[in-house]
Amino acid sequence: MKRKRIFSIANQKGGVGKTTTAINLGAALAMRGKSVVIIDLDPQGNASTGLGIERGARAKTVYDVLLGSDSVETVARPTDVENLAIVPATMDLSSADAELMSTARRVVHLRNALRHRSTPFDYVLIDCPPSLNLLTINAFVASDAVIVPLQAEFFALEGLSQLLLTVREVRETANSDLRIEGIVLTMFDKRNNLCLQVQEDARANLGDLVFKTQIPRNVRLSEAPSYAMPVLNYDPTSRGAIAYRALASELLERNAITKDPAHV
Ligand code: ADP
Numbered sequence: 579m580k581r582k583r584i585f586s587i588a589n590q591k592g593g594v595g596k597t598t599t600a601i602n603l604g605a606a607l608a609m610r611g612k613s614v615v616i617i618d619l620d621p622q623g624n625a626s627t628g629l630g631i632e633r634g635a636r637a638k639t640v641y642d643v644l645l646g647s648d649s650v651e652t653v654a655r656p657t658d659v660e661n662l663a664i665v666p667a668t669m670d671l672s673s674a675d676a677e678l679m680s681t682a683r684r685v686v687h688l689r690n691a692l693r694h695r696s697t698p699f700d701y702v703l704i705d706c707p708p709s710l711n712l713l714t715i716n717a718f719v720a721s722d723a724v725i726v727p728l729q730a731e732f733f734a735l736e737g738l739s740q741l742l743l744t745v746r747e748v749r750e751t752a753n754s755d756l757r758i759e760g761i762v763l764t765m766f767d768k769r770n771n772l773c774l775q776v777q778e779d780a781r782a783n784l785g786d787l788v789f790k791t792q793i794p795r796n797v798r799l800s801e802a803p804s805y806a807m808p809v810l811n812y813d814p815t816s817r818g819a820i821a822y823r824a825l826a827s828e829l830l831e832r833n834a835i836t837k838d839p840a841h842v
């Protein structure tokens with residue numbers, strides 16, 4: 579059986595491009611023929627809205643997967659993008675953190691839902707909330723690796739060390755296989771000196787952990803969600819679309835060469 583790959587897209591800071599990366603990396607992988615599901619793990623439900631799942635159409639959500647007995651494949655909704663599905667979220671997810679706290683197996687719910695059932699997807703992208711809470715821990719415990727969108731701005735690297743510490747803790751306790759897949763610089767503006775400085779620092783300190791692909795600041799990326807579609811559909815020739823297709827290629831390449839046992 580094909581092995582599915584599970585990635586958390588995480589950064590405890592809001593507004594750094596997590597949801598934009600989940601939607602557009604997901605769409606780019608789907609357009610490469612991969613079967614992809616995005617798990618919307620943010621109570622704000624931005625990924626669900628950005629992919630056109632109306633609130634009224636979210637009868638079953640990620641909450642039912644986390645704290646009920648529903649499976650990923652029954653809750654996943656198709657999107658207008660071929661091969662791309664989403665497990666939607668609603669505000670009721672905001673109480674999940676406290677509810678998970680009161681269960682003995684608080685960190686393994688999502689892992690159980692994703693790993694012990696035959697989910698028919700090649701790629702699972704988990705769009706994490708802007709917090710290192712139990713929802714994010716559930717995502718890390720369920721994942722093969724973490725993708726970190728990093729907005730090139732002052733203090734960006736400080737927040738990163740906190741995130742890396744959490745990844746290390748999860749590795750030491752509940753998921754020894756967890757890796758950092760990569761850090762992707764987002765909203766990059768090469769005319770901005772501070773952006774260039776953060777990029778230099780990130781590449782100097784973190785080396786290959788930083789994706790070669792950088793996502794430029796591109797207004798088409800911010801417009802696409804209001805048309806309920808990925809930028810790859812909204813404006814396929816935009817710089818944002820080109821960048822996310824490049825990121826998907828880089829991810830596929832890395833995984834094919836170094837991490838797929840079938841290629842060893
Ligand atoms: P997060 O999920 O980390 O909170 P989002 O992906 O929702 O971040 O992005 C925050 C805001 O910035 C959104 O309005 C989004 O449309 C916009 N945005 C994200 N990436 C870019 C980009 N590369 N260029 C321009 N706007 C962007």
Ligand code: MG
Binds near residue numbers: 597598620705706
């Ligand atoms: Mg988000």
